[in-house]
Amino acid sequence: MLLAALDVASDLGIETTMRRLVRSVRSLTDAESAQLRLAVSGDGSRTISATHESPEPRETVDRAGVSPYDDDAPLPRVTAPGPSDTGRRITAALLVHDKEYGRLDLTGKVGGAGFTEEDRAAVACLVSAGSVAIANSLRFDSMRRWLGTSIALSTQLPPKSQDVRELIVNQALRPSAAVLAAVVSPSSDRSFARCEAAAGERAEKVLRKTLALTDSVAGDVLAAGRPRVCRAADLVGEDFADGLGEALLAPLMPRGGEPSLLILCRERGADPFQPLDLEMAEVFCTHAGLAMELTQGQRLREQLVLFADRDRIARDLHDVVIQRLFAAGLSIQSLRRYTDDEAAHQRITGVTQELDEAIRELRDTIYSLQAETEEELSSRLARTVQDGTDSQSAIPRLEINGPVDAAVPDRIADHLVAVATEGVSNAVRHSGATTIDVSVTVEDGIVRLVVQDDGRGFAATRRRSGLANLEQRASDLHGTFKVSSLPGKGTRLSWTAPLPGDDSSETAAELS
Structure with a gap:
């Protein structure tokens, strides 16, 4: 029995594991026949069976999708004969993640004898080993799909006409078994996020819609920087959930850029997200950030x-x-x-x-x-960051989001480059930083520049003249300027200016 259990659990392939389970159970109990009847899937119902005359398991598929079960009642694990047990049949549920994956049915014993207590104990042991082995196989298969998609995403650049975020949501659907994938980007004040890309059956319903972030699960995930699972109704309310069940939220944080949020939703009643899905979604988002950097480059x-x-x-x-x-x-x-x-x-x-x-x-x-051929703003910013750190050991990172070259007029662009120059210079000369992240984003009629370093920081409240100049530049353009720093925690400089010609007045609404 121990050798049979080890044989069942020795392979990570789901099909091989199920065939070994059927063969081992039939052989160990000397049953006339053994059948593993699997739950109905999109391909129909499947049965893997072996007999005394044909001991090698074979698979049959009912394309009609009719349930192979004699009844719909869930079965307990086999521990002792039931009240209707005649000794000629043993039936057990194969449970994976506490959900019935299939039913194992043994009928008749070679020679006409009834099944013994040892037979039932052997079935219980092998079914338990098979449940663990199939759970591990499913985990391995899921991990392989996630990793394959992640690697493909970081090496496959989208065509010029496609936003990289569209590629991200389309790729995320495959390994996650989700019916909806969306990337939402937060507003400048982090009060709401707009859906910038979506894929799946409900993509058109959510694209360009907004999602409230204040006191919400989405806001907590952005702040913590860690994936989390919740109900879709907790994000958008019961009225807008539209048949969606669980939602997985994972932060998308390209280096040097403002974070976004990847949201994956499964249908109501579908299998819940597992801890492995959260881990692999985090890996996927790391590769997605790399894809965004490669596209910009x-x-x-x-x-x-x-x-x-x-x-x-x-x-x-x-x-x-x-x-x-x-x-x-x-x-x-x-x-x-x-x-x-x-x-x-x-x-x-x-x-x-x-x-x-x-x-x-x-x-x-x-x-x-x-x-x-005059330098566009993105090129000027790239040259500014590079020139400012050329002779230093600090590693510069530049992230540009949105139509920076097309939307920012020359007057604001000159201020923006001057602020970037001063911010990078301060980080190099005063902070002793090893990395300096610079991000420029055009969104909702605002251009936002963020310069962040991992240097020594400062606690002085007295503002230097250079920072006062940056504040004056923001004031001249009716924008904002903020510096946050703590000793040993680095410094973050944020500078914004409104863009001309923007008459949008969106308010935060729910993603629906």
């Missing part, structure tokens, strides 16, 4: 390639094409001395004027290319 590299191409074209036009056209014009004008024909002179003048017009248009094109 790819976009900056593409910009640099584009700028380099424009510079090269402008130089070629100026140094080669215009010079050749100018030389051709001089050569044509020199033909005047070889003829007195008035018609020829007019023709020479006309061709010269055409060449002059072509040169002017080419120069306009060159100026246009040079104007377009």
Whole structure:
């Protein structure tokens, strides 16, 4: 019996484990037949059976999906014969995570004898070992799916037309067995979060909706930075839960950027999330943050390639094409001395004027290319962070979220770069930090800059002149400026400014 139990539990494959269980139970009890009837799944009901004549287990599938159980009552584990036990049959429930995974049915004993107490004890032992082995197999299979998806996410960059958050929610659906996945981003005051990407059957219902964060589970998860499971109704209320059961919330925290929240919801009545799901969701979010960083880096590299191409074209036009056209014009004008024909002179003048017009248009094109290749705000910020930490041991990290280049006008961009320069400089010169995280986010009509370091911090209430200048810049733009620091805990600088032309007046509502 011990060897049979070890054999059942020696493989992490679910199919192999179930076949070994059926074979071992039949062999150990010398039963005429053994059947493991599994609960109905999306593929129908399945039965794994073995007989005395055909001891190798075989599987049959009922595609109609009819329950293979004779009745729907849950069965206890086998410990002793029941009141209706005739000695010719043993039936036991295979429990996984305290839920019935299938039923094992032994019928008849070879030679016609009845099953003994030892047989029933053996069945109880093997069913218990099978339950543990299948639970471990399910955990291993779930972990493998999570890890495979996480690795694929961190190595597969989305196309230019797709937001990386859309890729994240689509990938998260696969290993989590969720019917809805959403990424929500908090507002600047952390009072509510907007759904920026969603996938699943209910995606259209929740996209661009808002979720209250104040005194909520979602707000607690963002503050603690640890995954948590709750009821979907606890997030949005019973009226908006719409058949959803449990919800798993995991913080999505890209390095140097503002955190978001990944929400995974299962249908009501579905299996609950297990502790392993929380652990693997946290790993998945780490890879998702890496994917966001890679996408941002790819976009900056593409910009640099584009700028380099424009510079090269402008130089070629100026140094080669215009010079050749100018030389051709001089050569044509020199033909005047070889003829007195008035018609020829007019023709020479006309061709010269055409060449002059072509040169002017080419120069306009060159100026246009040079104007377009002026550094965008994201590139200026990247250069500022890099230059500010080049000669230091501190590791810089830059995170850019939202349409920073398109939405921030030059006037605010100049202030933003100046604030970033001062913030990075202060962190380098005064904090002794090993890492400096800089994030710039455009959201809800506001541009927000955060500079955070892990340096020595300070407790003095007297504000330095540099910080006073940053506060004045925020005031000039009707924005905000805040510095928080504790000795030994690092310093966090937050600077915001409203963007022109934004007439949105959203208030926090519930995700529905």
